[in-house]
Amino acid sequence: MAYISQQSSVTPVPVRIGLIGSGWMGAFHAESVARRVPGAALAAIADPNIESxxxxxxxxxTAKVTASAEDIFADPEIDAVVIASPARFHSPLIAQAAAAGKHVFCEKPAGQSLAELDAALAAVEQAGVHFQIGFNRRYADGFRAAKEDLAAGAAGTPQLLRSLTRDPGTGSIPNAARVPAWTIFLETLIHDFDTLNWFNEGAEPTEVYAVADALVEPSLRDQGFLDTAVVTIRYSNGAIAVAEANFSALYGYDVRGEVFGSKGMVQAGRTTETEARRYTAEGLSADTPRLNVELFRQAYTDELADFAASVRAKRDGGTSPSSDITLTPGAADARRALAMALACIESVKSGAPVAVAEKAAV
Amino acid sequence: MAYISQQSSVTPVPVRIGLIGSGWMGAFHAESVARRVPGAALAAIADPNIESxxxxxxxxxTAKVTASAEDIFADPEIDAVVIASPARFHSPLIAQAAAAGKHVFCEKPAGQSLAELDAALAAVEQAGVHFQIGFNRRYADGFRAAKEDLAAGAAGTPQLLRSLTRDPGTGSIPNAARVPAWTIFLETLIHDFDTLNWFNEGAEPTEVYAVADALVEPSLRDQGFLDTAVVTIRYSNGAIAVAEANFSALYGYDVRGEVFGSKGMVQAGRTTETEARRYTAEGLSADTPRLNVELFRQAYTDELADFAASVRAKRDGGTSPSSDITLTPGAADARRALAMALACIESVKSGAPVAVAEKAAV
Amino acid sequence: MAYISQQSSVTPVPVRIGLIGSGWMGAFHAESVARRVPGAALAAIADPNIESxxxxxxxxxTAKVTASAEDIFADPEIDAVVIASPARFHSPLIAQAAAAGKHVFCEKPAGQSLAELDAALAAVEQAGVHFQIGFNRRYADGFRAAKEDLAAGAAGTPQLLRSLTRDPGTGSIPNAARVPAWTIFLETLIHDFDTLNWFNEGAEPTEVYAVADALVEPSLRDQGFLDTAVVTIRYSNGAIAVAEANFSALYGYDVRGEVFGSKGMVQAGRTTETEARRYTAEGLSADTPRLNVELFRQAYTDELADFAASVRAKRDGGTSPSSDITLTPGAADARRALAMALACIESVKSGAPVAVAEKAAV
Amino acid sequence: MAYISQQSSVTPVPVRIGLIGSGWMGAFHAESVARRVPGAALAAIADPNIESxxxxxxxxxTAKVTASAEDIFADPEIDAVVIASPARFHSPLIAQAAAAGKHVFCEKPAGQSLAELDAALAAVEQAGVHFQIGFNRRYADGFRAAKEDLAAGAAGTPQLLRSLTRDPGTGSIPNAARVPAWTIFLETLIHDFDTLNWFNEGAEPTEVYAVADALVEPSLRDQGFLDTAVVTIRYSNGAIAVAEANFSALYGYDVRGEVFGSKGMVQAGRTTETEARRYTAEGLSADTPRLNVELFRQAYTDELADFAASVRAKRDGGTSPSSDITLTPGAADARRALAMALACIESVKSGAPVAVAEKAAV
Known part of the structure; x- marks a missing residue:
């Protein structure tokens, strides 16, 4: 063999991540960390459902498995955690992780009341760890490009904004999805709220008016399960925004954003895969994307890559990832979107507009 | 000359139309009648501004000119009138025309209060004349095609609807446009209300919540001139709709509609002229349509052609134009949309949702 | 009656047009003249099939009918003719019409050999009448907009051009369409040749290489009926163009153009009606335009309006219609495109590239 | 620590790949192997330019570096090679690698004459190693989806095909790109030839007619450097195809395909990033993709993932990757496309159509 002696290439220690919650979303994040995020390693998995x-x-x-997140918090070989447990545990887990000195990536919502979220964020603040919330749309090509256009002034001052989420479905709501009553605001529209806040950066949401109903599955209305909602949002800069959601789009996952302002309009997202188009005797047809992990696969990877890079910078003393635009969603973003979701719930209950402020628990 | 003797081709008497109001819109309708609508003739023009x-x-x-609409009502050689006066005269003129036995095409809004409109429509009813309201979007290719798709069940039962109007502008509101305070609801969004009602045919609007502001020209806010509005509408079938308007789109006239339902989604309208596309070092670019009479030229012609055909059928005893879909907007459509606009004004004043019902004058 | 005495509105005498040939295309032109072209009147119709x-x-x-075009040529009340006879009569009819002092609009091709066309054009030249050839695509919104972009330099110097025509069909060739052997070049691709020449204005076609076959209806190959063709064209400025045609597109009429050059690309035409879009469980679908008179309805009207305006200017001494771009296709355009079609026929026969020059008859 | 003892997760030995050639393309492939292809490892890099x-x-x-590919061939710890050297070494390297029992992924073209390629492919055949050629477009989402549609019969029997490549540029040809005279056929259009062959699977190309010129950089014409070309291809099933290339698209990388047939049309590729759209006073604008590694990033990864999976199956005895469609481009594909490129060169030289057959060296 005549290979030339290679200079020692000191591969840096990867960011060692512990996953908390191995359900559908957690499993997808784990796969991203293990296979698609450079410089990261999936070091441990915690789930009360140990088999999962x-x-x-x-x-x-992955080498380490446990039924208890405590093991991960106590493990000195773990740098950071990805929290993908049921939402009701998010705030407590954030607080525990921070107290243990772990950097935190948490799926949305970061909490279910502003009180518990504030406690968690105070722990993050005190520990000085990095905190990131899973608003993955910021990392989707189309949304990021739109944000860049907006930052460059393409639409001028925002006057009208729109963000919508239509989850793929079959026209009825499966049992598994039925449990949490306010899911449409706390887990779905919270994405749209963040998109709108991000697109209208610098302004604060001041008031919401929410209308919601069980139109996909009217039989669930009495159990409080709402599958369709429209929210009007006023912002401190006068802009008026609309967020819209539905749980059963037969044509697949549909996520779009639009900002209209004093200079023009910027649109993000699309419902068509324009990549291959068929023209037949029936006219034009094309496939549409079906799942969020199809449409946003790259966004899911990039948000974790950004997280890993931020953690590495904190751990190893290097520079944090930077961007021309505001990108990484953090504590203030998590709180602002949650406050809007909670105000929406109150608005649906009262049938009136509600100011976005220090809301109490659900 | 050896022309063969042609069978007498009895050309039918055209529908003889009198125009009331020769402003911008009236002049355009006059040109359509005179040049683009087969079987119609522009017989007379009335305007207090006799020079116009x-x-x-x-x-x-055109042979006959008068300062007074009375002359047209009294003229036995006039079959029908096109009312394009300022909106505050619409209802009285409808009532007078009907009383004189003239068929009526009236620009929107058909009135400014439900009381005056009801009086006018009662006169129409009593006289048995044809009445049509200028909701021209129903005749635009894209909207008509969307309606056909909806009638064929492409979207299933409507759950979420959207209609928007953005008028072309330059970023500020010209003086001439400043006078009427509630123009955005009474003259602009009333189009969107009709589109939504038509797309959601069979359901009644039950409640509106309107937010409006002076974002294009904040200096006019104190004078009550609002240039930006978003309206949430509840329908009797549970569907939730959003109508949105702004008076100054720098990229031109933007009118779109979207219906999402249990089976899918149908979209109408577009902001791009896709006819010619440029790819240069700056990327893709294309022209956008600027004026309503550009984007909807064919729709403006077709609504008058439909009107002329309906009048001819009434006058000559033939059959009325028919269509697979509900097309011609009439008395109930004019009233329903006006009731929504009036409820919106009340909602802006009160800051609360308002039921759509028997509203009093503005 | 109190109508104000109107100033005498001297309506100008319309351009009085005689139609020669009342087949499908002729009937459509007649309807345009009679109903859609302002300032024109259909004065007479000639067809050996007198019943038609x-x-x-x-x-x-229309008042006057005759079996013989001679009557129209002899009629002093006729200003101009629209020739829509079978193509083999075009050149002789042009010559006769010009000799009789009639302005001429002729459907393509203007002749079947350069010799007969040259004789006809010499008669036009000598009589000083206006001559226009039916290359209607120049008047289609998308193509005209593309031409304006090209004239403004959007694509720079053309390097690669493409024009295609796919006629609507059902997958087989009807009997009626089978007769003329070289139809694909003389009647179909001649449109594309004109589009390419117009888009590459200032350059001359120097050489063609044509490949053609009977792929839709292989059984007709032996009778010389070709339904599919691709032509490569060299231009004097170095640009390379491709023209493509097929007689049976199941999705409808498909006409597109593309110019790529030193600065970028300009595209014209589209195969999708983007006006209404459906998203269902099957994905995206939309209607496609089916017939040339659907897709190019406005172009067919506008070419005749341009013709009428040119004739009026010649007759009444006014100014001819003008445009920022070269628009009206005339004698040189008719000849250039015919020379290309004839060279293509020779290329198919020889299987080799053929110079575009003074070609003999077919 | 209370981690549960994890079952031994036997991670399989990754496919160990040696890179030959560390230029721009090689470096990109190396990065894909090292970071984006699951189950593969970059074990060694060979380049005469040892610093690179x-x-x-x-x-x-990467641990092992050498100036000589021989070291890689001799290394028992290497399973497979990726050949990204200059094209003139491709065939000899394929032969050597195969003789050493290494599986081979080779960038296109696989050779410069059919003779040398045949020798290389014979070595592959004899060694029984896996061979794959770098026709990456087959793995691009849009092209793969189009192929699936074609395989499902969406277009019926192909009659007209088109494939085009426009490389991004600035309007002039940089020095570095000027050297190889027939690059446009051997390195660029060879991609389009494979796309057309793949889309028209089952038919053989029988004849080509090629036109080429130096239109971007006319000063290089004398040196034989051609930057613009159009090729007409006849297939054994009668289909007629056009391939088109240019080396300097100011708007970025433009790769599209289109198949028209007896049942309809399928299109692949797009020139617009539709992800974010801007509407301003200037009209619509959007960004266009610039580089092949932007537009086809995923395709470059997927072709190597497919390669790694095939090698693993051969090495470990598992099943090869399978697909509903013909996917992996192999020996016959490499040879067929090369034969077309060589016939094109002959066609340009002779100015006549050339049969695609057993061509000699350039």
Whole structure:
């Protein structure tokens, strides 16, 4: 063999991540960390459903498995956690992780009341750890490009904004999705709220008026499960925004944003895969994207890559990732969007507009 | 000459139309009648501004000119009138025309209060004349095609609807446009209300919540001139609709509609002329349509052609024009949309949702 | 009656047009002249099939009918003719019409050999009448907008051009369409040749290489009926163009153009009606335009309006219609495109590239 | 610590790949292997320019570096090679690699004459190693979806095909790109030839007619450097195809495909990033993709993932990757496309159509 002696290439220690919650979303994040995020490693998986955790670990070659997140917090070989548990545990887990000195990536919503979220964010603040919330749309090509256009002034001062989410479905709501009553605001529209806040950066949401109903599955109306909602939002700069959601789009996952302002309009997102188009005797047809992990696959990877880079910078003393635009969603973004979702719930209950402020628990 | 003797081709008497109001819109309708609508003739023009009427008559070769609409009502050679006066005269003129036995095409809004409109529509009813309101979007290719798709069930039961109007502008509001305070609801969004009602045919609007502001020209806010508005509408079938308007789109006239339902989504309208596209070092660019009479030229012609055909059928005893879909907007459509606009004004004043019902005058 | 005495509005005498040939295309032109072209009147119809002429006259209220075009040429009340006879009569009819002092609009091709066309054009030249050839695509919004972009330099110097025509069909060739062997070049691709020449204005076509086959209806290959063709064209400025045609597009009429050059690309035409879009469980779908008279309805009207305006200017001494771009296709355009079609026929016969020059008859 | 003892997760040995050639393309492939292809490892880099190899190795953490590909062929720890050397070494390197029992991924073209390629492919055949050619477009989402549509019969029997490549540029040809005279056929259009062959699967190309010129940089014409070309291709099933290329599209990388047939049309590729759209006073604008590694990033990864999976199956005895459509481009594909490119060169030289057959060296 005549290979030339290679200079020692000191590969940096990867960011060692512990996953908390190995459900559908957690499993997808784990796969991203293990296979698609450079400089990161999936070091451990915690889930009370230990079998679920073990299966995922086996599939991804992860060494450590536990039923208790405590083990991960106590593990000195873990740098950071990805929290993908049920939403009701998010705020407590953020607080515990921060107290243990772990950097935190948490799925949305970061909490279910402003009180518990404030406690968690105070722990983050005190520990000085990095905190990121899973508003992945900021990382989607189209939304990021739109944000760049907006930052460059393409639309001028925003006057009218729109963000919509239509989840893929079959025209009825499966049992599994039925449990949490206010899911449409706390888990779905919270994405749209963040998009609108981000697109209208510098302004604060001041008032919401929300209308919601069970139109996909009217039989669930009595149990409080709402599948369709429209929210009008006033901002401190006068801009008026509309957020809209529905849980059963037969044509697949549909996420779009639009900002109209004094100079023009910027649009993000699309419902068509324009990549391949068919023209037949029936006219034009084309496929539409079906799942969020199809449409936003790259965004899911990029948000974790940004997280890993931020953690590495904190851990190793380097520079944080930077961008021409505001990108990484953090504590203030998590809180602002939650406050809007909570105000929406109150608005639906009262049938009147509600100021966005220090809301109490649900 | 050896021309063969042609069978007598009895050309039918055209529908003889009198124009009331020779302003911008009236002049355009006059030109349509005189030049683009088969089987119709522009027989007379009335305008208190007699010079305006004379200029238009000269241009179009119209024989009769008058300062008073009374002359047109009294003229036995006139079959029908096109009312394009200022909106505050619409209801009285409808009532007078009907009383004189003239068929009526009236620009929107048909009145400024439900009381005056009801009086006018009662006169129409009693006289048995044809009445049509100028909701021209129903005749635009894209909207008509969307309606056909909806009638065929492409979207299933409507759950979420959207209609928007952005008038072309330059970023500020010209003086001439400043006078009427509630123009955005009574003259602009009333189009969107009709589109939504038509797309959601069979359901009644039950409640509106309107937010409006002077964002294009904040200096006019104190005078009550609002240039930006968003309206949330509840329908009797549960559907939730959003109508949106702004008076100054720098990229030109932007009118779009969208219906999402249990089976899918149908979209109408577009902001791009896709006819010619440029790809240069700056990327893709294309022209956008600027004026309503550009984007909807064919729709403006077709609504008058439909009107002329309906009048001819009434006058000559033939059959009325028919269509697979509900097309011609009439008395109930004019009243329903006006009731919504009036409820919106009340909602802006009160800051609360308002039921759509028997509203009093503005 | 109190109508004000109107100033005498001297309506100008319309351009009085005689139609020669009342087949499908002729009937459509007749309807345009009678109903859609301002300032023009359909004065007479000539067709050896007198019944066809009479039916059309009855439908459009035309007074004069004849079996012989001679009557039209001899009629002093006729200003101009629209020639829509079978193509083999075009050149002789042009010559006769010009000799009789009639202005001429002729459907393409203007002749079947350069010799006969040159004789006809010499008669036009000598009589000083206006001559226009039916290259209607120049008047289609998208193509005209593309031409304006090209004239403004959007694509720089053309390097690669493409024009295609796919006629609507059902997958087989009807009997009626089978007769003329070289139709694909003489009647179809001649449109594309003109588009390419117009888009690459200032350059001359120097060489063509044509490949053609009977792919839709292979059984007709032996009778010389070709339904599919691709032509490569060299221009004097170095640009390379491709023209493509097929007689049976199941999705409808498809006409597109593309110019790529030193500065970028300009595209014209589209295969989708983007006006209404459906999203269902099957994905995106939209209607496509089917017939040339659907897709190019406005272009067919505008070419005749341009013709009428040119004739009026010649007759009444006014100014001819003008445009920022070269628009009206005339004698040189008719000849250039025909020379290309004839060279293509020779290229198919020889299987080799052929110079575009003084070609003999077919 | 209370981590549960994890079942031994036997991570399979990754496919160990040696890179030959660390230029621009090689470096990109190396990065894909090292970072984006699951189950693959970049084990060694060979480049006569040892500094280039060392820099790349340092960046990617690759252990072994050599100036000679021989070292890689001799290394028992290497399973497969990626050949990204200058094209003139491709065939000899394929032969050597195969003789050493290494599986081969080779950038296009696989050779410069059919003779040398045949020798290389014979070595591959004899060694029984896996061979894949770098026709990456097959793995691009849009092209793959189009192929699936075609395989499902969406276009019926192909009659007209088109494939085009426009490389991004600035309007002039940089020095570095000027050297190889027939690059446009051997390195660029060879992609389009494969796309057309793949889309028209089952038919053989029988004849080509090529026109080429130096239109971007006319000063290089004398040196034989051609930057613009159009090729007409006849297929054994009668279909007629056009391939088109240019080396300087100011708007970026433009790769599109279109198949028209007896049932309809399928289109692949797009020139617009539709993800974010701007509407301003100037009309619509949007960004266009610039580089091949932007537009086809995922395709470049997926072709190597497919390669790694095939190699793993051969090495470990598992099943090869499978697909509903013909996907992996192999020996016959490499040879067919090369034969077309060589016939094109002959066609340009002779100015006549040339049969695609057993061509000799350039």
């Amino acid at each position: 955790a073990q299966n995922l670990a086996l599939q991804l070659g | 009427a004379q200029n238009l008559a000269l241009q179009l070769g | 002429a009479q039916n059309l006259a009855l439908q459009l209220g | 190899a060392q820099n790349l190795a340092l960046q990617l953490g």
